[in-house]
Amino acid sequence: MALPVRHVVPRLHAALAGAGAAVLAAPPGTGKTTLVPLALAGVLPELPGGPDRLHRVIVAEPRRLAARAAARRMAWLLGEPVGRRVGFTVRGERRPGSLIEVVTTGVLLQRLQREPELDGVGVVLLDECHERHLDADTALAFLLDSRAALRPDLRLVAASATADTGPWAGLLGGEPRAGSGPGPAPVVAAEGVAHPVDVVWAPPARPPRPPHGMHVDPVLLGHVAATVRRALTERDGDVLCFLPGVGEIAKVAGALSGVEAQVLQVHGQASAAVQDAVLRPAERRRVVLATSVAESSLTVPGVRAVVDSGLAREPRTDHARGLSSLTTVRASRAAADQRAGRAGREAPGTVYRCWSEAEHARLPERPRPEIALADLTGFALQAACWGDPDATGLALLDPPPPAAMRAAGETLRAIGAVDSAGRATPRGRRMARVGAHPRLARALLDGAARVGARPAAEVVALLSERPPPGAGDDLTALWRSARRGGDGHAARWRAEARRLEDALRDLDPAPPTRPVGGDDAVAGVVVALAFPERVARARRGSGHLMVSGTGAVLSDGSSLAAAPWLAVAVADRPAGSASARVRQAVVIDEDTARLAAASLHSTADEVGWADGDVIARRVERLGAVELFAAPLRDPDPALVTAALLDGLRKEGPSLLTWTRDATAMRERLAFCHAVIGEPWPAVDDAALLDRAADWLPLAAARRRADLERIDVAAALRRLPPWECAARLDDLAPERVTVPSGSRVRVDYSGERPVLAVKLQELFGWDAAPRLAGGRVPMVVHLLSPAGRPAAVTADLASFWRDGYRGVRAELRGRYPRHPWPEDPTTAQPTRRAAPRRR
Template identity: 35%
Template sequence: MTQHNGKSRFEGKVAIITGAGSGIGKAAALKLASEGAYVALLDLVNDRISETEAEINKLRAGAARAFDVDISDPARVEKAVLETIELFGGLDIVFANAGINGVSAPIEEIQVEDWQQIITTNLNGTFFTIKYALPHMKKRGGGSIIITSSINGNQRFSSFGMSAYSTSKAGQVAFAKMAALELAKFKIRVNVICPGAIATNIDQSTVKTDELHQIVIPMEFPEGQQPLADGPGQPEHVADLVAFLASAESRHITVPLALLEEPWVAGRKIIMLEPRRLAARSAAARMAASLGEKAGQTVGYRVRMDTRVSQSTRIEVVTEGVLTRMLQQDQGLEDTAMIIFDEFHERHLQGDLGLALALESRAMLRPDLKLLVMSATLDPAPVCALLGEETQWIDCPGRTFPVETRYVSKPASEQIETFTAHAIVKAIAEQEGDVLVFLPGAKEIHRTERELSNFMLPAHVQVHSLYGSMPVERQDEAVRPAEEGKRKVVLSTSIAESSLTLAGVKVVVDAGLSRASVFSPRTGMSRLVTLPVSKASADQRRGRAGRIAPGVCYRLWSEEAHGVLPDAAKPEIASADLAPLALELAAWGVQSPAELQWLDTPPDAAYGQAQALLRQLGGLDDAGRITPFGRRMNTLGVHPRLASMLLRAAELGLASYASMLAALLQEPAGLRSSGSAGAGTDLRPRVEALLTADSSAMPQTAASVADVAAVRRMLQESRQLRSALGPAADPVRPDEDSCGWLLSFAYPDRIGQRREDGRYLLSSGRGVRLAATESLSRSAYLVAAEADDQGADARILLAAPVQEKRLLELPHLLHEEWPDLIEDDLTEELAEHISPFLAGMRSAADLKRLSMQDVLLGGLSWEQRQQLDREAPTHIQVPSGSRIPVDYSRPEDPALAVRLQEMFGQQETPRLGGGRVPLTIHLLSPAQRPEEFTMQKKIVGAGAGGLVGGLVGLGIPEEDARQYEEYVQSGKILLLVDSTDRDTDVYEVFSNNSYVNRNNIDVHREDVPAERPDLDMEERRLEAQNKAARFGNNTFL
């Protein structure tokens, strides 16, 4: 007997099979019985049906009973169904398989009674069998109906003389489609299989007329639909498909196939959206298998880095980002009749976006486009309101078995991986069947797997991992039914929560945690957080234990804790980085989310921050419209930051290196550098390791099987990105500075300048830090690609150094739409620039009065003029109220010359360029002469009150601050200026605006009034000299 997870797949199930004495019917009966089913064999009693009954009962005593039934006789069919119920106690599966070929003759030659016999046996017999079985299946709460039809009459019409047979087989398909729609609410699935040439004895029931007796019809297979073996297929091949359709594994595939031949489809496609790649591939493979095909024929799929479609594909299962791309490329989706949004309760950002765009497409371009939203837990009322007044709500609860819930509270001191491992061992010992374990992420999965290795698990128990970034082969291995005599333990993330069916699972162990990325508009950074699951999610996980039989769910938290869980998780759109969404909407042609319909509108703060970033990257203009550069960014299918970097790199001849870097940034944990114990924060060794792997046959830099898979995945991604950038060559050889330089195009808001002790100030104003042991902590400038966004100073996780000279080039590259004011270019384009200003001019004198400043500014748009005035103003207003002109004679170092006393109260250095460029301050003496230093950072005016505390707050030791306090006890004022040489200059300021530099004893005599009796200049010089000896070499920052 075939075992699944220590239990048979159809244990306790009852099946009726017509035509069970031979061929496909016999093979299916043996298959179902071998996996635990009780089978009623309906056929005309003869040696063959008796042999089938005996063979099954030898395998399992009492598992089969043969009934003498002509399925064209409704009374005999009804009697056999009732006797089956009395014998086995219920009915779960009906396989309407019996049929005949009958007479093969031209239409005008076939006799009426021959026509009626074929139709009655094949079509009426199917109807009788299902009609009398349905009341009993409804009592069981659902089940599965499978009908054997044929490709003849559905896909092929070349068998001469088979008009009656083909008609009956086409009728079966039409009947099944209507039955599927009618019975879905009763949790009864209806599927049709259409075999081609199968080695059975059905040809013995074919009688050819004389006109057709000599005609030999060659066996032909439609293009792309080759047989499973040379010659006809075997009944056992079809029996495997019958078993699949009879099992719970097939419950995910009915809807698209049932709708495919509806009149309103009219030969167009159905797109089915799945939120996860594994689920998309699995759903497509199962639907294709039900048609006897492989994925890529009638049913195909499109996921990132993997596509299986052809010209014959009618159903495409796609992931969310792929749907968005399809809508962007064809806003009307003219070749599509319906979009199905499956598992919509997961509420991924791209799913919400896809639905919003589809609604807009339907409203503006395609009123006939049908939308179907499917969910296991979502409140239907808001969705119905969003889709429109005519939306129908169909409640189709899935067939489930009772699940016992056991709460096992984890001690606070115990690690979740250790506690989960103990719970798994307990579940294996106490329960039967496979065990599905939910953990928050891959890290916890690997740790739990290591914990389980410390236990002596039974030899027949196999442990598998399942998460999104695993290789496809290992994912398929994890979801495949267990081998005969084996049990499986599957350690999974939420990927197995709703989109997949794992055959044989009867036990769930739920750690009660999930991981999500939370974006902060304040800092512009995302961070991964581990959160308790919602009640809806916990119920979804629990339900996985009751798909095939009664099950048990171990919840690793208390019942009291369960009571305070949120009812549902927040949709991703409420906490995600919205930069990709903002770029997609701009490409769609809208500037505000309010122009579309949403289930939950994107938050204003996060969306505003996203638009600001896109403007900085060059993807949007100041009005929020997409730029030509932004349209190119949106074609690459990566985050706008990485798209900006890739396009800039292509311009600089570094496309291949940037493609490697982008692939790495999308999966930063996938590769360790240089074989070290940890990858560190420096991205450069990681990129070099990836480049090395690309040039070798086997990745030498990967330390484990998981690393090898990650390397291969990243190499594949980098090649696709490189291909998307076009055929341009890479003339520039990357160097040590290339990584940081390229990162600056992706993260212009995360360019950091070193302060001290591994701390950096980002261009966004955010503080970040590096461990002192990190080699990067000595870099003057770096670009932080990733930080944890924890605390006042976020910890840098991934970064690369960048040279200051590269940063000076950045503004020009980021604002290519601005005119280049190069003298030679201006000379060549003089006529174009100057002609609008020549109107009314009649002499050379008029020409001399022409303002070249007006000419240059005339080349800017209104938005650019506004931006120029904001980011490069002609004057700066200082605390005294004066408007001081900015000196741009050195563009790389704009300066402000201002009298010292006019800056009292200025707490921060003025900045230009949207806060990116600090303004150099030249402090003037009262006589308007510049001092010998320039101030770069901070000016602090201090009066008598609270001086010591203020100085200590600036980092000055308290002992030194007490000494400075001596100067203010008599009402004097101290001014501390943090200068470019990092020395704090101390000035004593007098009421008449003269002042003394207490560090270098520089006294400005010309403004000192002679009548001041309290001013003994020589005494002050001496006192200043003494103080300078104590404080002059101190550095305060």
């Protein structure tokens, strides 16, 4: 046991004895996960500086695979089987030890909720804190609360594989939230065996397409497989290859068919036999294809080369639509360093990075914490049960995003887990004890009462596990397959179903046990109870509409495409798509939809503008899905008016009848606004629509035709204030009386008002009246006797003096019956021609 961390164990004991908490920074492979818990428990007397008595130690790991592996390794070091002094507890499996228990952080959270003082436990070691899993962050916050209020003697160790220890030291020392703690907790750093690792930059010859959602360019996967073959040729020892997910691992494994090495696939869904095989030295050369689970949680012996695809998976949550999914992203530089270090655990090694050195410089420095990305419904319920509904009192490195917490609170209130103030209800506390996402806990509790305990547990267990590669979108078919199957997925499903049934029995000693209906009916009820906002009805044409208002699209050729109703279990929304993509669903009927989404059921009078007119209906809905509609004979007048105004906003003033008088009135008002300004109102389209309720007489209007009958000219007079309206005819008269006695309409459509009148009607007039209180002179268009333009002037006196002679010379021969006097300023104006001579 000559592991590097043994040299810092005395310092760790001293730190815990003094401060009660410490940060342990130790690179992967130094023994922080296996040797340190044994030392803290006091079962290694050969290490100096240990406690004088035995301590019970809990080690929290972020993953089940790592928890099992750590317990097995420690038991092996003690030369005894798992379950004696060293044990483990993960979801669905428990083999407790008398001194050391390795648990997942999720199990630790459940235990803290039931027993916050952790009676009998001396030390808790939270491993891999640097990975920033949400459960680990939450568990540490709860432990700090428990230590402050209940267990001041409880010792805490935050173990990290990186040197970035400042935030953790501050947190354990009480600094980040309070701002005046006793100072950062001590940091104990262990140096790893620094075997050199050569970096080989191995980008594809042709740049692959960037990852999109869960899709990874096959070109990149083919290149990764080729790079693994290259590593097998150029280097000795085993090859560890990092890929983002199970699907990519399967594809690369297929591309490595025929290599002279054993190909092992390691991920959270791998069987226990595969996990054990990976962690043992092997005589035959191996290629280990792994997800990020192998970055720091596991030591794979024999590895001399690492091939890194450069990709990882992160959670993404669409809080507005209630959709959560994983997405493929570029791994951070910190993750790349962790992966590369795997090649140098036992001897000098090599890492082949499937990207360029220039791309590496652009990678994010470290991954974002899960609390910033994930669905926080489970976290919010944990916080509410802990007594801190908004999580503001928890010692967290990063506060939860407000939008995510609001969405989580809405979900918890909808399923009855918290009250209006966010406090956990008795029902919510029962849900928290199930050990599943609150939605699934709700489906288990309520579903068992309707379909039976065992069937409800089986369906919820199916929803708790990722489906195996190649599973279709019919969840009922997957359920039947799991009941028949003997693979790793089926084994995990059976274990989880048993656990959930036991949890249900603990919560309700006598739950119903007889199933109701066939597989589709049973699965449909449970899935719809878990995700009521994803109940979906078929649309006309194609696709479905969820009651949340999001479209849902099935894959081509899906057997579910013709279903009138679906309960959608798994869906994601590709970037740039308006509709969700259905991954798994169950056929249901309308009764099941109504049952599950009862909180979204409503019947209301709907009056609105649609298809170019007012529509008034009484509508029954499940959320956004319309169930039934009938015409409404006597709609609320206020709603009708609102609908008409909405129609005007959508279609514009063209809905009104713009007669010549109405257009002229609008132009006169526009003239006053342009020349005088306020309080004369603007009358452009936007302004008219914005104030439509002020000037349009809509009280008696019921439909589009009523809008068309409105006297717009009269209505427009209501738009300016009364003191302005009273002066309109003075400031912008509709007509002007000319010397002949004619009342001529003024044209306000251009930049300047225009008076177009026959020349003979203006004899004796030396100036046209100025408008807008003398501010603006009119432009006079002098017309020939035939009404054609003869001259344009804004200065009549000047025209009579200088321009008239030319016009007279040109036109009097053409119009001999009309007067063309030598001096127009003294001539008698007329609008008539001389009578014809007989």
